[in-house]
Amino acid sequence: MSDSKGKEFMTGPEKTEARKSRILEAATRIFSEKGFQDATISEIAKAADVSDAFVYEYFSTKENLLFSIPGEHMQKLHQDLDFHLKLIRGAVNKLHATLYMQLLYYSDHPEFTAVMMLTLKNNRKFIDTEAHRKIRGYLKIIDRCISEGVESGEIHADIDPYYLRAALIGALEHIVINWLLRKNPENLMDAFEPLFEVCLKLIHKEPEAVGCPLLSQIKCPPQNGCSGKSRFPVSANPEEA
Amino acid sequence: MSDSKGKEFMTGPEKTEARKSRILEAATRIFSEKGFQDATISEIAKAADVSDAFVYEYFSTKENLLFSIPGEHMQKLHQDLDFHLKLIRGAVNKLHATLYMQLLYYSDHPEFTAVMMLTLKNNRKFIDTEAHRKIRGYLKIIDRCISEGVESGEIHADIDPYYLRAALIGALEHIVINWLLRKNPENLMDAFEPLFEVCLKLIHKEPEAVGCPLLSQIKCPPQNGCSGKSRFPVSANPEEA
Amino acid sequence: MSDSKGKEFMTGPEKTEARKSRILEAATRIFSEKGFQDATISEIAKAADVSDAFVYEYFSTKENLLFSIPGEHMQKLHQDLDFHLKLIRGAVNKLHATLYMQLLYYSDHPEFTAVMMLTLKNNRKFIDTEAHRKIRGYLKIIDRCISEGVESGEIHADIDPYYLRAALIGALEHIVINWLLRKNPENLMDAFEPLFEVCLKLIHKEPEAVGCPLLSQIKCPPQNGCSGKSRFPVSANPEEA
Amino acid sequence: MSDSKGKEFMTGPEKTEARKSRILEAATRIFSEKGFQDATISEIAKAADVSDAFVYEYFSTKENLLFSIPGEHMQKLHQDLDFHLKLIRGAVNKLHATLYMQLLYYSDHPEFTAVMMLTLKNNRKFIDTEAHRKIRGYLKIIDRCISEGVESGEIHADIDPYYLRAALIGALEHIVINWLLRKNPENLMDAFEPLFEVCLKLIHKEPEAVGCPLLSQIKCPPQNGCSGKSRFPVSANPEEA
DNA sequence: CATGAATGAGCCTTCATTCAT
């Protein structure tokens, strides 16, 4: 009935997948609570109800386990976003939806978020990771929104899109970290409206243009004759190697 | 002779202070290189040319040593900023100077910056620290600039100043972290201009209003009849506990 | 077609034997390369292209696998030697042939030799092993040669045959170990001539008495009136329990 | 009074040395009993009455601890031998004394001997060790005896001295290993006489020339007109690198 | 004041071995 079947009904590979999932969940929770170094594999294994050794069957090292955490999350977020963005017209509306969904995902997965923001983001080795590649892929969605907006004239062309994205992401993450560390605001989603108002300032559109979150498919495309030619080449930054 | 006296000329307390300083410098360097967990007290003590045990004379624990790193840096930055801001007129000019000086300080002290951005910022316990109090004090400077700008009409009043500050700081830190982890841009100060352009968008002023960094004391105060009454109480956020 | 049949043509028991053989070969190679402790069952199983668990079908433990290595080798060496010695006359010639064949076998099977000399010979438990019994059986061939020589007068009787054998075997093994560990000499067989000259000193015969290896069936039996009665009872040592 | 002072009377460095010694003794005993792999550092530390961590103060790794065992032993043996050989005339007498002392040392230190013969001698890495260098230095004493004997005519020149030494050492070690593993003979020194008789065969001297062990300083030098010119260059083997 | 010396506590990781299928 529920989505977590009793163990006794699982077949071999099914059971294995479930155990792998439980390990990732446990790791996420415990890493988020105690940090990477203070968490122990034993602790995680016990929380996931598997043996210590089993953890190493699927995650070659403790660090590798850490780096494996974002995988599914990012994939899910990416997919959802891809799906929704197809339905939305207008770069600003797309950005709105993107930021909203991202914040919502963080809000719904505070432990994953803590691992991402407090442990992974600052890890030098993480950058060379498959998981980080996925994150960069995710960021390209935002880049695409921005360049679409620039092309269409929705977003003015006199701002470097790399720095625009940096400001959007930076502001969002700053908010998220304050939420994680200081419970401010208590509900992360309370931060969305003011945050997005700030973002609108960045992209120079009036707040009225946006309707209710995720449903704001108002007609907005190229309404003015703005050339759409940015001063900056789209994605000219070396970050997307 | 020079500003770094030879050890043999130092009196007792003088020598002690010098040793304390050397420990902090060594800790900063080594924490920035290897991270908190992978750095060892022995390593730091050796680099500072003191005994392991001496480290504990001044820093009760390894973590306490870490938390002691920002102290002098923040004090210096705070003082410098206080001095300069007195000479500058106009909220936007002040913000400009503030962000410039902050970025410059980071650029000049990459090891301290790495410790701050990659190790301290994400540490739950750091928040309850005297050092963090100093950082919050520093942030108030920005808040004061913002509220001054709102009062004067330089900064429009329809944006929550807390989120405005979050965006400014978030964007700046995002840039800094990319510089630390990915050497992008290679020289941090290259990021200042585009970054500040973004910031100007946030505060809704045209870039032309700003002259050369640190010297831009143009007349800007209340030029429009804007009431100067913000929708938001200044510093209404619980972060400044 | 060839002497190594393709797997697909093997019947059940035939295939099983082949797999057992592959395991022993792989174990020999890997034990010789990495030593007993650093070799893993998984590694051996993979090299033998069988599952880990299958190894345990035939070898109850890892140590048992180790102890199973000499079996076939010693049997082969024993048989060959038995065959050849029948064709050879004279104790000294027989000893010559024996030592030559042994050295040649080592030279041709360096991996087996490494396991024997570096891993098995020093293992306390190995002594109580069936494999070790075979080795002792092999040593009896040498004892028989010696006592035959003593009887016939070829080998003088004033030397304890146990210590004579110890010297022969000890010298040979010393040479072999130097070859294994230090590649000195590069080709083990280069050591045979000088080694055997030393051995001849031990048994008090002139080198000229020996012709080409393995084919030196010169007439040598009792040429002097030596009583042939040794001071020592043959095989009075407790080693042959 | 005794050579093991009570702990309470030791000063700092003295105590430390004593502890280091106790570790080596404990390691020797335990390695000899259980072999290298089955012995644990905890076990050794406990037997030496020090903490696990202290072991690592002086011996960086478990393997390094193993390799440190022969150091003092070889030095002692080397010194003793140097001292005695100065008093002895005649190469054969010197060899006699050398082998006797070596066997006696083994007999008196069975645990050290077990480590040497059963664990170190077969360790590939041991060869590149400082301790192994000392052993090679020790072997040179034997080489010097041999070449002295060849020069003087005591030892006949028609045998390769490298192989002669190999036979001497090989025979002796073979005996020692049998004593270690099979308690045959029960008292190692019982093996000396027959062993040396064998050795005399190798060097072609009559047993009568030798008196009681360690006291046999009979005049023996060059009595025959033997040329003393060996066919072999002394120490032409690459082992003495 | 300074420190050399000492350690307790703990964790990641490995594998031989087992057993359900």
Place this chain on the structure above:
DNA sequence: AATGAATGAAGGCTCATTCAT
């Protein structure tokens, strides 16, 4: 007959921290 999957058990090694001197 054959094996994939799972793990219990264990050990080398590290360091923050303490304390006698």
